[in-house]
Amino acid sequence: MIPINPPFDLLPALLPGVGITLQLTIFSSLLAFMLAFIVGFGRLSKYKSIQVVSTIYVEFFRGTSLLVQLFWAYFVLPHFGLELTAMQAGVIVLGLNYGAYASEVVRSSILAVPKSQTEAGIALNMTSTQIMYRVILPQAFLTMLPPFGNLLIELLKGTALVSLITLSDLMFMGAQLRITTLRTTEVFCLVLIIYFIIAYPLILGVRGLESKFSKGRA
Amino acid sequence: MWDWEYAFSIMPQLLKALQITISATILGFLLACILGLLLAFARRSNFKPLSLVTGGFVEFVRSTPLLAQLYFIFYVLPQCGIMLSPLSAGVIGLGLHYSTYLSEVYRAGIDAVPRGQWEASTALNFSRTRTWLSVILPQAIPPIIPVMGNYFIGMFKDTPLLSAITLVEVLQAAKIIGSHTFRYIEPITIVGLMFLVLSYVSSVGIRRLEARLNRW
Amino acid sequence: MEAIQLNQYEDISPVIDKPIISYQKVSKSFGDLKVLREIDLDIAPGEIVAVIGSSGSGKTTLARMLMTLEQPTSGVIMVDGEPLWHKSVNGKLVPADEKHIRRVRSKIGMVFQQFNLFPHMTILRNVTEAPIHVLGISRAEAEERAVAMLNKVGLGNKLDVYPAQLSGGQQQRVAIARALVMRPKVMLCDEVTSALDPELVGEVLEVLKEIAAEGETTMLLITHEMAFAGDVADRIIFIDKGRIVEQGPPNVILSNPRNPRTREFLSRFRQQWASKS
Numbered sequence: 001m002i003p004i005n006p007p008f009d010l011l012p013a014l015l016p017g018v019g020i021t022l023q024l025t026i027f028s029s030l031l032a033f034m035l036a037f038i039v040g041f042g043r044l045s046k047y048k049s050i051q052v053v054s055t056i057y058v059e060f061f062r063g064t065s066l067l068v069q070l071f072w073a074y075f076v077l078p079h080f081g082l083e084l085t086a087m088q089a090g091v092i093v094l095g096l097n098y099g100a101y102a103s104e105v106v107r108s109s110i111l112a113v114p115k116s117q118t119e120a121g122i123a124l125n126m127t128s129t130q131i132m133y134r135v136i137l138p139q140a141f142l143t144m145l146p147p148f149g150n151l152l153i154e155l156l157k158g159t160a161l162v163s164l165i166t167l168s169d170l171m172f173m174g175a176q177l178r179i180t181t182l183r184t185t186e187v188f189c190l191v192l193i194i195y196f197i198i199a200y201p202l203i204l205g206v207r208g209l210e211s212k213f214s215k216g217r218a
Numbered sequence: 219m220w221d222w223e224y225a226f227s228i229m230p231q232l233l234k235a236l237q238i239t240i241s242a243t244i245l246g247f248l249l250a251c252i253l254g255l256l257l258a259f260a261r262r263s264n265f266k267p268l269s270l271v272t273g274g275f276v277e278f279v280r281s282t283p284l285l286a287q288l289y290f291i292f293y294v295l296p297q298c299g300i301m302l303s304p305l306s307a308g309v310i311g312l313g314l315h316y317s318t319y320l321s322e323v324y325r326a327g328i329d330a331v332p333r334g335q336w337e338a339s340t341a342l343n344f345s346r347t348r349t350w351l352s353v354i355l356p357q358a359i360p361p362i363i364p365v366m367g368n369y370f371i372g373m374f375k376d377t378p379l380l381s382a383i384t385l386v387e388v389l390q391a392a393k394i395i396g397s398h399t400f401r402y403i404e405p406i407t408i409v410g411l412m413f414l415v416l417s418y419v420s421s422v423g424i425r426r427l428e429a430r431l432n433r434w
Numbered sequence: 435m436e437a438i439q440l441n442q443y444e445d446i447s448p449v450i451d452k453p454i455i456s457y458q459k460v461s462k463s464f465g466d467l468k469v470l471r472e473i474d475l476d477i478a479p480g481e482i483v484a485v486i487g488s489s490g491s492g493k494t495t496l497a498r499m500l501m502t503l504e505q506p507t508s509g510v511i512m513v514d515g516e517p518l519w520h521k522s523v524n525g526k527l528v529p530a531d532e533k534h535i536r537r538v539r540s541k542i543g544m545v546f547q548q549f550n551l552f553p554h555m556t557i558l559r560n561v562t563e564a565p566i567h568v569l570g571i572s573r574a575e576a577e578e579r580a581v582a583m584l585n586k587v588g589l590g591n592k593l594d595v596y597p598a599q600l601s602g603g604q605q606q607r608v609a610i611a612r613a614l615v616m617r618p619k620v621m622l623c624d625e626v627t628s629a630l631d632p633e634l635v636g637e638v639l640e641v642l643k644e645i646a647a648e649g650e651t652t653m654l655l656i657t658h659e660m661a662f663a664g665d666v667a668d669r670i671i672f673i674d675k676g677r678i679v680e681q682g683p684p685n686v687i688l689s690n691p692r693n694p695r696t697r698e699f700l701s702r703f704r705q706q707w708a709s710k711s
Contacts, residue, residue: 124564160283
């Protein structure tokens with residue numbers, strides 16, 4: 001028994017929003033990925049000042065709310081003469097926010113590689129840079145993948161917030177469509193399902209990595 | 219650029235709205251704790267359909283945006299005759315969303331209790347309920363309290379989303395003040411600082427709690 | 435009490451003309467804990483030295499300082515006539531920079547108790563990685579060298595497998611090949627059989643014996659295997675509480691030690707040694 005026919009007629013109105021959501025996800029995750037490594041390394045730097053700056057960045061972005069950050073970038077920055085489009089604000093804030101979380105993944109994964117691996121590198125007379133790039137990072141990177149995947153799913157979900165700074169992503173289009181069609185149930189069900197469809201390959205990927213990883217370790 | 223006088227003048231309004239934020243967090247978290255435990259039990263159930271459906275539900279809720287779920291609860295449920303105030307819709311949304319995360323945390327905590335504890339309970343002829351209440355949960359929960367604490371802070375930082383379903387929590391209050399006065403710098407910055415301070419205080423509290431729990 | 439004992443059995447190091455390794459009043463503390471106290475030790479080129487002592491005696495730290503894994507608290511370590519941790523500037527010794535340390539330590543190689551192979555690389559890459567990127571030789575030449583060395587340790591048929599697929603004894607033989615392929619003048623072996631199942635100890639010791647017999651490499655063996663030490667070493671050093679208590683040829687140290695502490699330590703191993711030889 002299906003109470004309502006699948007509302008495929010609503011799809012065309014939502015699809016442009018899906019495009020925006022995907023764009024946001026891709027650009028901001030690239031930014032987050034870069035920041036994760038820069039800041040993750042920064043927190044492990046031997047220079048105190050770099051450590052402090054990196055720590056402040058991480059604590060700031062993890063300590064304040066994503067939506068507040070978006071509002072700040074979109075409503076407050078113009079008062080300082082920095083006018084951002086909603087898309088720019090979305091990419092930058094999502095990138096900075098999830099970059100802070102991801103930098104913790106980078107940091108903890110590097111620290112999780114046993115110290116004996118560094119010692120083996122020293123015994124082979126490698127430079128500290130060679131030890132980092134040839135010995136530590138390749139091992140740490142595998143550890144980073146599942147948590148990175150989980151963060152990517154979180155980031156995808158986080159993109160819905162940009163609808164509140166007027167960017168016409170999937171969530172925004174859904175909210176609009178509800179008002180114009182009044183088919184509330186169908187619209188919101190469809191929106192939820194589309195988000196799930198986008199997220200599902202990521203979920204499977206993370207699960208695959210996790211099981212592969214636990215096998216490799218055992 | 220920054221007007222202190224204006225900043226102080228809007229503080230009472232913001233603090234009042236902050237109370238809504240905090241109540242929503244606490245109520246939502248209590249709901250998440252209870253629902254999460256129920257979901258964890260349902261997922262462990264020997265009755266296959268129940269554990270499968272629960273698994274699917276958890277997966278779905280975890281991988282779709284909280285904002286979309288809030289809209290769903292606030293706008294769709296009334297069509298089924300369930301009228302909800304913005305606060306109760308918000309609390310249900312937060313509680314439901316985070317219960318799926320907490321169910322995984324409970325699961326990890328329960329799985330970490332050694333098998334021998336179950337066997338010892340059987341050997342003492344405890345009932346199932348007695349085993350759960352006296353043996354398993356008291357050992358499963360303390361180690362996961364820090365993780366639950368982190369989700370508490372996460373939920374606190376998600377409460378501004380409730381503004382989307384017309385709840386005047388602290389960010390919405392700031393936005394309203396901003397739209398009246400055309401000054402956004404002070405209200406939104408103050409809200410950001412409030413979050414920073416409260417998250418920091420909470421995380422220090424959790425670390426203390428963790429240290430105390432590790433003692434035994 | 436301790437002081438009297440030390441005076442009574444004062445250790446006399448052999449005089450070596452041109453030592454490849456020379457510890458000069460080397461001390462090491464971890465916080466308040468003094469692990470090594472003013473060690474003086476010369477090792478001749480090509481000499482095989484075995485260091486014995488109970489755990490916590492400081493013998494592993496002795497090797498780790500030479501590999502630059504621990505920095506001495508005081509004293510100087512000379513490698514082939516050059517200070518390892520110091521640089522001579524206007525006749526004064528100052529702490530060395532990484533460039534200097536790397537140049538001097540290129541003469542040293544080490545095999546670890548826990549193998550420490552790189553888990554993300556095949557056996558072949560484990561052995562070629564450093565020759566290519568540290569020595570700067572071509573991949574083809576590095577692989578040729580690596581295969582020859584892996585054949586020597588009996589693992590020429592395992593080039594493409596990963597460390598996790600090998601037994602502990604096999605992993606340790608790869609680790610030996612990995613160190614040897616760098617052609618170090620001095621090889622440090624830090625309890626290389628302690629992490630192995632008893633039945634796998636033999637294959638690793640055989641490989642080490644073979645290298646020792648070639649006589650090209652100076653070896654510093656930190657070991658619990660008394661029989662092995664007696665077999666291959668030119669000199670045995672007994673360390674206790676951070677000091678060299680006694681040293682000499684294996685037959686003297688193992689069968690007729692002068693110091694009561696050496697005797698007490700060896701009595702725990704004597705039975706095992708007797709049964710093996």
